[in-house]
Amino acid sequence: xxxxxxxxxxxxxxxxxxxxYLGKAAESDLYEASLLVLxxxxxxxxxxxxxxxxxxxxxASSLRFRTQPGNLWSGPFTFVLVSFPxxxxxxxxxxxxxxxxxxxxxAHECDIAIIDxxxxxxxxxxxxxxxxxxxxxxxxxxxxxxxPSLGVGRGxxxxxxxxxxxxxxxxxxxxxxxxxxxxxxxxxxxxYPELWPGTVAxxxxxxxxxxxxxNWKASL
Amino acid sequence: MAVADQQYADLMEQLKAKLPDLAEQLDQEFRQGRAVSxxxxxxxxxxxxxxxxxxxxxxxALRKSDIAVVPYxxxxxxxxxxxxxxxxxxxxxxxxxxxxxxxxxxxxxxxVAFGDPELESVVHIDxxxxxxxxxxxxxxxxxxLATRTEPGESR
Numbered sequence: 497x498x499x500x501x502x503x504x505x506x507x508x509x510x511x512x513x514x515x516x517y518l519g520k521a522a523e524s525d526l527y528e529a530s531l532l533v534l535x536x537x538x539x540x541x542x543x544x545x546x547x548x549x550x551x552x553x554x555x556a557s558s559l560r561f562r563t564q565p566g567n568l569w570s571g572p573f574t575f576v577l578v579s580f581p582x583x584x585x586x587x588x589x590x591x592x593x594x595x596x597x598x599x600x601x602x603a604h605e606c607d608i609a610i611i612d613x614x615x616x617x618x619x620x621x622x623x624x625x626x627x628x629x630x631x632x633x634x635x636x637x638x639x640x641x642x643x644p645s646l647g648v649g650r651g652x653x654x655x656x657x658x659x660x661x662x663x664x665x666x667x668x669x670x671x672x673x674x675x676x677x678x679x680x681x682x683x684x685x686x687x688y689p690e691l692w693p694g695t696v697a698x699x700x701x702x703x704x705x706x707x708x709x710x711n712w713k714a715s716l
Numbered sequence: 717m718a719v720a721d722q723q724y725a726d727l728m729e730q731l732k733a734k735l736p737d738l739a740e741q742l743d744q745e746f747r748q749g750r751a752v753s754x755x756x757x758x759x760x761x762x763x764x765x766x767x768x769x770x771x772x773x774x775x776x777a778l779r780k781s782d783i784a785v786v787p788y789x790x791x792x793x794x795x796x797x798x799x800x801x802x803x804x805x806x807x808x809x810x811x812x813x814x815x816x817x818x819x820x821x822x823x824x825x826x827x828v829a830f831g832d833p834e835l836e837s838v839v840h841i842d843x844x845x846x847x848x849x850x851x852x853x854x855x856x857x858x859x860x861l862a863t864r865t866e867p868g869e870s871r
Contacts, residue, residue, distance in 0.1 A: 505860040514734035558825035
């Protein structure tokens with residue numbers, strides 16, 4: 497393809513995508529919701545039965561998610577309840593909830609949080625933040641089509657330091673800049689560039705979450 | 717202004733008008749430039765000039781471990797726009813598709829809602845319709861952009 501042809505193709509692609517693009521917030525919300533599905537798959541791979549629910553008892557008749565970070569105990573939002581055959585303990589998977597760092601006592605937003613059910617229940621009953629010590633995994637999602645800036649990486653590392661480095665993953669659809677990759681490469685936290693449903697990166701994250709849930713089960 | 721520079725400027729104008737969020741992301745990346753190691757700097761064409769300045773001022777020479785930032789060329793910027801549009805198309809379709817599949821499997825309403833009804837206006841997204849539209853846009857985008865420009869091809 498010559499450069500002129502490429503420029504024309506890009507112009508046509510912009511024309512094809514613009515009417516379908518729902519805006520930054522909605523596309524980001526959809527991306528995060530797709531990651532919730534990936535967490536469901538990981539929980540199932542780890543032997544869990546998953547229930548999409550709003551009350552913790554019955555299947556949700558429709559899906560409703562937060563657009564902004566909120567308290568776990570507020571609102572009629574859909575989450576996933578994960579139960580395991582032979583285990584009384586369960587997990588919950590939430591979108592956009594605050595989790596309190598056990599050391600600093602500061603609440604941080606988790607785009608996706610996999611939390612011990614008892615801790616989530618405690619949060620609902622007492623209206624207090626779930627604590628990071630009961631966090632099994634957290635995902636920081638950035639719906640970026642070009643590499644997130646170094647500032648995003650620094651922010652993520654700060655979050656991971658607060659919530660537990662091994663528990664935190666940074667995911668985004670674009671490739672990663674060399675700088676961002678290098679910043680995170682030697683940490684316990686992981687970055688997953690080029691991740692959307694069906695990609696190799698999505699499979700790697702699913703495996704990591706699967707293992708995190710298995711480790712959580714084994715530690716009970 | 718060189719042809720590629722003008723092409724890049726025109727494309728960014730279109731992006732700003734039609735996909736401003738993407739334009740902003742790309743603009744940020746372009747402003748930051750591209751990190752290049754001291755070793756790879758030799759391929760960038762400015763190694764001798766940089767090394768010469770250090771030698772002239774009696775400062776320690778460039779090493780492999782040095783990192784420099786070089787500006788993207790217009791050709792590189794156009795290539796990054798191509799990549800970003802493909803990624804956007806793939807992500808838009810995959811997100812809608814996987815959510816729709818889950819909604820159908822779980823027998824929930826296939827219109828997903830985002831927002832707290834007590835605090836904000838709720839956005840309702842019709843997954844079957846949006847997935848179909850995104851699928852069509854993805855097919856078009858793949859057909860247009862899935863082939864990379866070969867280096868050195870004439871304009």
